Amino acid sequence: MTEASNFIWYELMTPDPAGAARFYGAVVGWTIATDRDPAAGDMDYRMIGRSDGGNAGGVLALNADMLAGGARPFWIGYLHVADVDAAIKAIEADGGSVQMPAMDIPVGRIAMVTDPQGAPFYIMDPVPPEGGGESDVFSVTEAQRIRWNELSTSDPDAAIAFYTGHFGWGQEGEMDMGEMGAYRFIQRGDIGLGAVMPLMPGMPASMWSFYIGVDDIDRAYAAVTANGGKIITEPMEIPGGEFAMNGIDPQGASFGLVGPRK
Template identity: 55%
Template sequence: MANPAGSFIWYELMSPDPDASKAFYDAVVGWDIEPQPAGDLDYRMIRRSDGGNAGGVLRLDSAMQEHGARPAWLGYLFVDDVDQAVAGAAADGASTIMPPWSVPGIGRMAMIADPTGAPMYLMKPEAPAGQADATSDVFSVDQPQHVRWNELSSSDSDRALDFYSQHFGWRQEGAFDMGPAGPYRFLYHGDVRFGAVMGLMPHVPASRWTYFLGVDDIDRATAALNEGGGTVIAGPHQIPGGEYTVMATDPHGAAFGIVGPRKEGAAA
C-alpha cells in the first residue's frame, strides 16, 4: 500500500443493529451502507456516492458485548509490520486488546489501546491483485462523505503525543487554548494536518478517538441526526476557515462528529 506508515487507512463502526445504523448514517452523511453483508461475517461496506468506500460496519453480536465491546467508531493505522508494531507499542505502555491475526485477502491486523487507554487497530493490508500501489482515500481534509478530522481526547495528552510521535511518525505543531480543558494541539503526518489531541472533557469519561465525518450541509445533517434518534453533545460551532462542527452520539451511543459548511442564507 502506498499510504505512509502511521496514516489512517480505514474506519469501522461497531453496531448492534447495522440496518438501523444504515438508515441513520445514510441520512446524516449521504452514504449508502450495504444493506446486506457480503459474506458469512456480518460486515458491510460504507459506500460513498463517488463510488469509493468510507469504511465498514461490523455487527456487534451478543458474544462481543458479553466480552465488553460497545458501539463505537474505531480507526485503523497503517503499519509496515503489525507484529513488530504491537511489540513496540506494548513495550512503551500500550495494551494489546486483540493480538495480531491475519485474514486471507484482507491483511494482518491487531487491536491495541495506547498508554492512556484509547483503542485503535493496527493493520498491514493486502494490496488488491495488480494494484501494489493502491492507496486508501477514506480520510480527506476537505471532502464530504470522508472522515475529515481525527480527534484524540486523552487523560494524559503529553504521554499520548510522545507515544504517537515515537511509533507512528506524527508531529505536533500549533495549538489554541481551551481554558480549563487545556490546549487543543494539532497533529500532522508529513505535511497533512489530520487531527488534534486534547484533554478529557466532562462528557468524555475515558481516553478515546472521535472521528468527524464530512457532510455537505451542517444544518441539514444536524436535522437528520436529531430526526434519526442521535444526540447532539455540542455545536454547531464555527471553526477556523468558516465551517462548523457538531459532536454527537448515534442512536446506539457511538460517539462521532460531523463537519461541513453552513449553506448560504441559513440561520446562525
C-alpha cells in the same frame, strides 16, 4: 519508520447495522450494505459506500456474545504499519496493550491495540489494492470521508510522545481552550490529521473521535435529531469557516460532523 502512518480504514461497531444504515444514510449520504460481506467469513461485516462509488469504511455487527463481553457501539480507526507483529512489540514495550491479537484476514494482517492511556485503535498491514494507490477514507476536504481525527486523553503529553514516536507524526500548533487546556494539532507530513486534547468532564476514558465530512452542516444537524440521534455540541465555526458538531447515533456510538453552512 520510513513513512508516517495514515488512517487507512474506519469501522463502526454497532448492534444494529440496519438502523445505522438508515441514520448515516440520512445524515451523511452513505449507503451501508444490507448484506454481510462474504469475505468476512462468520462475522457480520458490511461495507460503507460513498456516493462516488468508493468505500468510507465498514460496519461490524456486535452480536450477543460480543455485547456480553463488554463490547459497545463506537467508531474505531485503523493505522497503517509495515509490520503488525513488530508494531505490537514496540507498543507493548511503551505501555500500550493488545486487545485483539494479530490475525490474518483476506485484506491484510490486523491487531487491535491501545495506547498507554487506554485509547483503542487497530493497526494494519494491508494487502496492496489492485492498481495500487493509497486509501482515501480520510480527506481534509471531502464530504462522506473522515476529515478530522481527535484524541481525548488522560495524558496529552504522553499520548503525543507515543504517536509521534511510533507512527511518525508531527505536532505543531495548538489552540487555547481556557480551563479545558490546549487543543494540540497533529500532522502527517504537511497534512493536518487532527488534534489531541485533555479528557473533558464526563468522558469515562481516553478515546479517538472521528469527524465525518458532510455537504451542509445545518442539513446534517437537522437529520441527526430527525433520525433518532442526539446532539452533544451545537455547530461551532472552526478555522477556515466551516462548522463542526458532535452527536450520538441511535445505537449509542459517538461521532462528529464537519462541513460548510449553506
